[in-house]
Amino acid sequence: MAIELNIIPHQTEVLNTIAEVFKDVEITTENPIHQNPIINLNDNQIQENIDRIWQDSNLNIPRNMQKRRKDNKNILGIDAKLETGTGKTYIYTRLMYELNERYGFNKFVILVPSTPIKEGTKNFIKADYSKRHFSDLYPTKKLSLEVLNAQPSQQSGRKMFPTSIGNFIRGNRQSKNKINALLMSDSMLLSKKTMAKDDYDQTLFGGSTQPYSALAETKPIVIIDEPHRFKRKNKAFQCIEEELKPQSIIRFGATFPDLPEKEGKDYNNLVYDLGPSKAFNDNLVKGVAVQTIEGASMEDGKIKLTNMSYRPRTCTFRNEKTKRVFTLETGSFLNTIDEQFGGIYIENIWNTSHPDITKGVTLSNGQVLQADDIIYSSVYGETYQELMLKQAINNHIRKEKENFYRENKIKSLSLFFIESVYSYRRGKDPGPLRVTFEDLLRQRLKEEIKLLNNKETLTSIDVEYKDYLLASLNDISKTNGGYFSVDNSTNDKDIQWEVEKILREKESLLSFKNENNEWNTMRFIFSKWTLREGWDNPNVFQIAKLRSSGSEVSKLQEVGRGLRLPVDEYGNRIDDEQFHLTYLVDFSERDFAQRLISEVNKEVESYYNLSGVLSKAAQERQTTEENLFAELLSKNLVDIEKNVKEGKWSELISLYPELNGGTEQDKIVDENKDNKGKVKIRPNKFKEIQNLWSEINEKYYLKMDDITDEDLMEVVFNILNEKSLYKKVIHHTKEQKTFKDSNKVGVKEEYIDHHFSEQTLQYNEFVKRIQNHTGVSPNIFHKAMIKHSKDHSIPDDYFNSVTLTNFINAFQTWLEDSFIKRFSYQKIGVEAKETALTNADGTMKDSIIQGNLGIKRDENVIIPENFLYDSFVYDSPKERETISHSDIEEVVVFGKIPRRSIQIPLYYGGTTSPDFMFILKKKNGEYVVNFVVETKDIQNKNKTRKDEDYRIESAKVFFEALKEEGLPITFKKQMKNDDIVNMIKELVK
Numbered sequence: 001m002a003i004e005l006n007i008i009p010h011q012t013e014v015l016n017t018i019a020e021v022f023k024d025v026e027i028t029t030e031n032p033i034h035q036n037p038i039i040n041l042n043d044n045q046i047q048e049n050i051d052r053i054w055q056d057s058n059l060n061i062p063r064n065m066q067k068r069r070k071d072n073k074n075i076l077g078i079d080a081k082l083e084t085g086t087g088k089t090y091i092y093t094r095l096m097y098e099l100n101e102r103y104g105f106n107k108f109v110i111l112v113p114s115t116p117i118k119e120g121t122k123n124f125i126k127a128d129y130s131k132r133h134f135s136d137l138y139p140t141k142k143l144s145l146e147v148l149n150a151q152p153s154q155q156s157g158r159k160m161f162p163t164s165i166g167n168f169i170r171g172n173r174q175s176k177n178k179i180n181a182l183l184m185s186d187s188m189l190l191s192k193k194t195m196a197k198d199d200y201d202q203t204l205f206g207g208s209t210q211p212y213s214a215l216a217e218t219k220p221i222v223i224i225d226e227p228h229r230f231k232r233k234n235k236a237f238q239c240i241e242e243e244l245k246p247q248s249i250i251r252f253g254a255t256f257p258d259l260p261e262k263e264g265k266d267y268n269n270l271v272y273d274l275g276p277s278k279a280f281n282d283n284l285v286k287g288v289a290v291q292t293i294e295g296a297s298m299e300d301g302k303i304k305l306t307n308m309s310y311r312p313r314t315c316t317f318r319n320e321k322t323k324r325v326f327t328l329e330t331g332s333f334l335n336t337i338d339e340q341f342g343g344i345y346i347e348n349i350w351n352t353s354h355p356d357i358t359k360g361v362t363l364s365n366g367q368v369l370q371a372d373d374i375i376y377s378s379v380y381g382e383t384y385q386e387l388m389l390k391q392a393i394n395n396h397i398r399k400e401k402e403n404f405y406r407e408n409k410i411k412s413l414s415l416f417f418i419e420s421v422y423s424y425r426r427g428k429d430p431g432p433l434r435v436t437f438e439d440l441l442r443q444r445l446k447e448e449i450k451l452l453n454n455k456e457t458l459t460s461i462d463v464e465y466k467d468y469l470l471a472s473l474n475d476i477s478k479t480n481g482g483y484f485s486v487d488n489s490t491n492d493k494d495i496q497w498e499v500e501k502i503l504r505e506k507e508s509l510l511s512f513k514n515e516n517n518e519w520n521t522m523r524f525i526f527s528k529w530t531l532r533e534g535w536d537n538p539n540v541f542q543i544a545k546l547r548s549s550g551s552e553v554s555k556l557q558e559v560g561r562g563l564r565l566p567v568d569e570y571g572n573r574i575d576d577e578q579f580h581l582t583y584l585v586d587f588s589e590r591d592f593a594q595r596l597i598s599e600v601n602k603e604v605e606s607y608y609n610l611s612g613v614l615s616k617a618a619q620e621r622q623t624t625e626e627n628l629f630a631e632l633l634s635k636n637l638v639d640i641e642k643n644v645k646e647g648k649w650s651e652l653i654s655l656y657p658e659l660n661g662g663t664e665q666d667k668i669v670d671e672n673k674d675n676k677g678k679v680k681i682r683p684n685k686f687k688e689i690q691n692l693w694s695e696i697n698e699k700y701y702l703k704m705d706d707i708t709d710e711d712l713m714e715v716v717f718n719i720l721n722e723k724s725l726y727k728k729v730i731h732h733t734k735e736q737k738t739f740k741d742s743n744k745v746g747v748k749e750e751y752i753d754h755h756f757s758e759q760t761l762q763y764n765e766f767v768k769r770i771q772n773h774t775g776v777s778p779n780i781f782h783k784a785m786i787k788h789s790k791d792h793s794i795p796d797d798y799f800n801s802v803t804l805t806n807f808i809n810a811f812q813t814w815l816e817d818s819f820i821k822r823f824s825y826q827k828i829g830v831e832a833k834e835t836a837l838t839n840a841d842g843t844m845k846d847s848i849i850q851g852n853l854g855i856k857r858d859e860n861v862i863i864p865e866n867f868l869y870d871s872f873v874y875d876s877p878k879e880r881e882t883i884s885h886s887d888i889e890e891v892v893v894f895g896k897i898p899r900r901s902i903q904i905p906l907y908y909g910g911t912t913s914p915d916f917m918f919i920l921k922k923k924n925g926e927y928v929v930n931f932v933v934e935t936k937d938i939q940n941k942n943k944t945r946k947d948e949d950y951r952i953e954s955a956k957v958f959f960e961a962l963k964e965e966g967l968p969i970t971f972k973k974q975m976k977n978d979d980i981v982n983m984i985k986e987l988v989k
Contacts (some may be wrong), residue, residue, distance in 0.1 A: 077268035085563030301340035301377030868895025
């Protein structure tokens with residue numbers, strides 16, 4: 001199979017844009033012929049060209065990305081932001097041809113941050129399909145690529161100059177149509193052994209015997225791939241500037257380094273911006289479908305890394321169940337914290353080999369943790385991992401069949417990120433993970449073959465697919481392979497065969513048949529994080545993540561290996577239909593899809609245009625769109641085109657939370673404005689409400705009517721007799737697919753698969769958990785179970801987690817329905833000390849965290865004089881309306897009740913807390929009513945959930961108890977159509 005490269009409009013656009021930077025700039029060739037033509041970096045035309053690009057409405061470079069660096073005037077920096085999977089390697093390869101044809105540049109140094117990226121770039125440039133493509137576009141041009149690898153040791157004799165550097169330097173402008181490129185990784189760039197030596201037995205142009213100075217002498221243009229791995233403060237970037245001394249540095253990446261002090265991204269003359277939202281919306285990459293197998297164990301171990309120190313090398317973990325803190329050293333086992341973590345131990349503390357984490361704790365399974373990371377024991381549990389492998393195989397076969405039965409077949413690949421090379425490979429022997437995977441795959445292949453055998457008539461494509469499956473079954477080991485960093489130094493032939501297929505032979509991996517016309521069945525690839533930036537394959541349709549990320553690495557980077565659009569069996573890129581990359585993650589990352597969507601939309605929000613959300617926000621604020629727009633203009637938050645001004649996003653959202661465009665409020669915060677996170681309590685208003693606050697915070701206990709053991713056993717017996725109680729344990733697989741919505745990416749979900757499990761609980765453990773969750777004693781449950789078993793057979797897997805959950809839910813339902821009128825509250829006689837609004841000594845707190853009152857904050861309205869707080873904070877539009885309308889003469893003071901502060905105990909477990917408290921008075925000034933309100937932003941009581949009805953009923957009984965104790969108080973439920981003014985007027989008549 002030969003891959004066919006297509007010309008995509010955005011690729012041509014970015015090429016032209018970068019080339020335009022040099023248009024009409026003074027470029028001379030009166031220098032030595034082994035050098036690039038010399039750019040006059042002081043020519044004002046350069047900045048005029050960049051300004052023209054920034055003003056081009058078609059390119060639409062956001063203003064907050066239009067940055068120039070002033071610290072190095074001897075190097076022209078140019079940046080192009082291109083999302084993963086949109087063809088960066090193609091673009092910068094073609095750029096070398098383009099700059100040579102337009103301006104005569106012929107010396108380019110390509111710097112990459114890892115071996116996979118280097119191999120990927122080398123393979124692309126040297127591939128026959130690339131040479132054929134570029135020779136069609138530039139028939140007179142030829143690109144000569146040299147690759148700098150680690151140099152062999154020279155024990156004696158002549159010290160030979162690195163051949164690749166020598167060949168690159170000797171290239172000169174007399175060969176007008178030859179382009180010279182040198183490819184190296186950052187580790188080779190920093191290799192003093194190779195690059196800084198000046199005693200080689202060879203002198204190059206300019207008299208240099210040192211690679212650094214020889215390369216600098218060529219006046220190169222440096223191309224950087226993955227700029228976030230070349231931060232300016234890092235040695236690699238400093239070495240580029242100080243040793244290579246390029247005329248220009250052109251950076252291509254989806255991610256750029258952060259500036260210090262949260263000042264944004266380190267852009268330098270960014271001339272092209274293709275962000276993730278546009279890439280998804282324009283179908284330049286696959287969509288993403290995130291799957292999670294639900295059903296985490298209720299008893300799952302959970303520990304958190306809280307701190308680490310350099311001297312001594314120690315780290316502290318907290319058991320999130322017991323809250324005990326443990327200090328561990330290198331070599332310590334995690335099962336000292338929780339036995340469920342088995343044989344995982346701490347391999348290293350502080351320095352890590354992870355490309356994005358410089359400081360962390362490395363575990364023996366390869367996982368790298370940073371402070372505040374949490375890990376779960378069952379993520380790596382054998383049962384859960386097997387479920388994930390089963391699901392991944394099901395996903396793959398489903399997609400494989402779909403792609404195989406197309407008119408032009410597509411070979412489907414799956415990539416697995418795993419915890420450790422040793423779980424996959426033990427020397428020459430397969431590890432336990434590979435053994436399990438191959439057993440499951442073997443079973444699944446047999447099922448598919450059986451389905452085909454049962455068909456009455458097989459089509460030609462059926463026969464072909466069956467043959468493909470049989471070939472896979474006959475040599476199951478050839479269906480999968482692994483690539484890990486340790487493989488770079490192995491001589492094992494079988495391992496090298498796998499590495500070659502995965503890392504270097506992209507066309508082979510995409511082909512159904514090999515050169516002997518035999519089935520090429522390799523389609524499952526295993527790695528740690530080795531295959532990240534730089535490696536990709538267009539036909540990866542699934543990434544199964546059998547390990548945790550550890551740190552908060554970019555979600556786009558994690559899925560990036562599979563975002564590229566697929567190619568068919570003839571090498572043609574398919575861009576006229578929607579494809580999805582399935583991303584299978586464990587239960588600890590259930591929110592992966594939403595976090596990915598947030599990341600995709602983040603940059604859109606940083607220079608957001610408000611045209612689409614002004615109208616809705618105006619309605620919520622009970623004003624017109626024109627008036628709201630005028631307010632925003634007057635506060636210098638937006639420009640005349642309704643774009644949010646640079647640096648104003650956090651301020652805008654704090655003042656106008658309705659304009660957040662659906663993104664969670666805590667995604668965009670201004671940490672420099674600490675006061676935004678707190679709400680002050682008004683002392684004079686607190687005095688007015690202090691007595692009510694003290695009364696409703698007194699401690700009460702819940703008293704339920706007695707029920708005899710015989711009656712309780714009868715309840716348990718009736719629940720056990722319910723036919724729906726016993727169910728097999730089933731694990732469902734949820735898929736979340738991205739879809740386009742306006743200028744953002746949304747997500748939809750569906751359940752697509754399920755798995756049965758024979759996992760059971762010991763009877764004594766089952767009974768113990770019943771007691772913990774319901775209060776039913778083991779003796780009562782056991783008696784009911786014996787009575788039930790006389791008339792019913794008990795299946796072997798009856799005592800499982802689903803039966804347990806069903807029993808607990810059934811008992812809870814009985815409790816809720818039976819006791820709704822059979823409970824009361826009685827005062828304990830213990831005065832509350834510290835509360836949400838008061839300190840332990842009873843004095844008023846100065847402030848309260850905003851999140852305890854409401855997620856939204858409106859600083860564009862007048863705060864009612866009688867409001868307890870100095871800020872307008874609320875959760876729902878109905879709460880906003882209640883606050884706005886309560887500034888009437890009957891209200892002395894009112895305020896939102898902080899979340900979970902009163903905690904009225906519920907008769908069926910848990911607590912509830914109302915929303916508002918009021919002190920009311922009659923027209924004659926007499927204080928007569930203490931008023932507590934539960935606000936429901938729904939139309940009528942028939943639409944409230946059953947649980948909410950029980951909560952409201954409990955609150956009524958609680959406040960009736962307070963009234964009986966002598967406190968004049970009324971509790972009311974407020975629905976959407978209930979105006980607070982009418983409710984207050986009615987009370988004070």
